[in-house]
Amino acid sequence: MADVWSIISANYKTVGMTVPSNTPYVAVDPNLYEGSWTGKYSDQKTFKITVSNVTGFRAKVQYQSGGTNKYQEVLIKDNAFRIGDTKFALTANNTALIKNVVTDAASGQTYLDQAYAKRS
Secondary structure (H helix, E strand, O other): OHHHHHHHHHHHHHHHHOOOOOOOOOOOOHHHHOEEEEEEOOOOOEEEEEEEEEEOOEEEEEEEEOOEEEEEEEEOEOOEEEEOOEEEEEEEOOEEEEEEEEEOOOOOOEEEEEEEEEEO
16 A cells, blocks of 8 residues: 555656646647657667657657557647657757656666657
């Protein structure tokens, strides 16, 4: 039971630190997002993010890295979106900052992988 409370407590602290955006959802230019984005984390693990069907502020996204393969419909806000534990933030034309929360299976510790992705 203590584990449940520690999980709830940790999540409460994490959620409490996020500041919600006050900007509304607005239509984005599909040409800025659509395509295949690739990059490499500092541990040399590669990833690929495929963005398609951008309509308004919605898009279909696939994230692939190692054995992970996620597919999700996302909402784009403030030049960014999330797919699972991964955040995609457009930083410049054809460049995005990718932040991925990784949980170590052995220790249970989490850490943040960051890398830049280029559109090909």
